[in-house]
Amino acid sequence: MSVESLKCKECGTSYELDASYVCENCFGPLEVAYDFSGLDAAEVKRRIQAGSQGIWRYRDFLPFEGRASDPLEPGFTPLLKADRLAERLGVGAEIWIKNDAANPTHSFKDRVVAVAVAKAKELGFETVACASTGNLANAVAAHAAAAGLDSYVFVPANLEEQKLLATGVYGTNLVGVRGNYDDVNRLCTQLAETHPWAFVNVNLRPYYAEGSKTLAYETVEQLGWKLPDRVVSPIASGSLFTKLGRGFQEWLDIGLVEGVQPVFNGAQAEGCSPVATAFAEGWEVCKPQRPETIAKSLAIGDPADGPYAVEQARRTGGGVDSVTDQEIREGIKLLAETTGIFTETAGGVTVGVLRKLAERGELADGERVVVYITGEGLKTLDATRDTFQMHEIDPALESFEAEFPQEVAV
Ligand SMILES: Cc1ncc(COP(=O)(O)O)c(C=O)c1O
Ligand SMILES: [Zn+2]
Structure with missing residues (x-):
């Protein structure tokens, strides 16, 4: 078995595989x-291709010694070539959209939660919990219900109504905390000390984070066992961004794919941009911010993996940019109009940053760019309000023709 231990990222001390x-x-x-020293790349590839149509096909790279089970298996979401988007951006690069809204609870969080809940079961927990900016709440509530576990889900009380409704429906204990995500996270860190619960992104965070690697593996497989040249990914805590890098690196190391790490571009909202600020200022650590943005799912003012995200952007020759709320709305529309994919505000942030890269001339002709769309537009409907107009008419032909004079019947 290839899972060895938990290891400190800073000093390398090893620990048992517990919570x-x-x-x-x-x-x-x-x-x-x-x-991974005993793994034979050809054999692993065969195992992957014979596996399930979801994240468990990558079990060699996930933190389980036995067989992990999960009734709501996420993964294998579409990777689409977005030629009309590239055209609108005026670039000769190949733009690919990884639509991870196509998961059981409509965000990439199903990947991390499936891994964490399976681990919670393996470790004998009866209750799972999380501190969430919204999507994690949806996923924890659903996967706990599917696994027959109790759950407590903590969110900022002022979250989008759609995200609250799509969490409460699963019969979880939904707790709205009067504060921002960083307040919620602080409370959950205390609760994890005092309650025998598996907080997926606190005491189970090392396992949870592994789930994001599956997005990198899928990308490679869907590109025909090739690496992208560049990736554009949103950053909240920085876990997804850094684990994409880890996923590509593992496959490079064992020889499942050839080439070099893609260039990493991170995307944040200007109203919550501690990682983009650290990158721009040349800092090694992030200075906490008080979030104020419509991209609530990315509103983490004190990002746990922020310094690692900055380092990865620098090392790969990429960057971390931020966009305004208006640019987020425009990003949502641009993606919808050119690909038919409706993303939530986080995706608006990502497409907004892609647009900035295009405008700055940073996307080379023929370069293969994968853009990670991590959540569904129906969860943040307010962001599209007043961005278009409905034509209201009477149920009569004349009324239609009066509204659309250019379409008068011939
Ligand atoms: C839709 C969406 N995309 C991206 C992220 C970023 O996640 P991370 O905390 O791993 O940076 C989140 C986090 O909540 C999210 O909800
Ligand atoms: Zn240490």
Whole structure:
């Protein structure tokens, strides 16, 4: 078996594979460590291709010694070539959209939660919980229901109504905290100390984070076992962004794919941009911010993996940019009009940053760019209000023709 231990990202101290997340020596974050030395690339590839049509096909790279089960298996979401988007942006690059809204609860969080809930079961927990900006809440409530576990879901009380409704429906204990995400997270860190619960993104965070690697693996498979040249991904805590890098690196290391790491471009909302600011200022750490943006799912003012995200953007020759709320709305529309994909505000942030890269001339002809769309537009409907007009008419031909004089019947 290739899963070895939990290992501190800072000092390398190893720990047992249990529900812990912080190093006792240096307070660094723990990460799952594997031993891939015995893996034969051809054999692994065969196993992947014979596997399920979802994330469990990558079980060699996930933190389980036995067989993980999950009735709501996420993954294998569409990767679409977006030629009309490239045309509108005026670039000769190949733009690919990875539509991860096409998961059971309509965001990429199904991947991380499926892994964390399966691990919680394996470790014997009866209750799962999370601190969420919205999408995680949907996913934890649903996967807990599917697995027959109790759940507590903590969110900022002022979340979008759609996200609250699409969480409460699963019969979870939905707790709206009067505060922002960073307040919610602080409370959950205390609760994780005092309650025997599996907080998917607190005490199970090392396992949870592994789920995001599956987005990188799928991308490689769907591109015909090739790496993208560049990726554009949203950043909240920085976990997804850094785990995409880890996923590509693991496959490079064991020889499942050839080439080099893609250039990494991170996307944040201007109203919550601690990682973009650290990148622009040349800082190694992020200075916490108080979020004020319509991209609530990305509104983490004190990002746990922020410094690693900055480092990865620098190392790969990429960057981290931010966009205004208006640019987020325009990004949502641009994607919808050119691809038929309706994304939530996080996707508006990502497409907004893609547009900036295009405008700055940073996308080369023929370059293969994968853009990660991580959530569904129906969850943040307010962001599209007043961006178009409905034609209201009487149920009569004349009324239609009066409204559309250019369409008068011939
Ligand atoms: C839709 C969406 N995209 C991206 C992210 C970023 O996640 P991470 O915290 O891994 O950076 C989130 C986090 O909540 C999200 O909801
Ligand atoms: Zn340490």
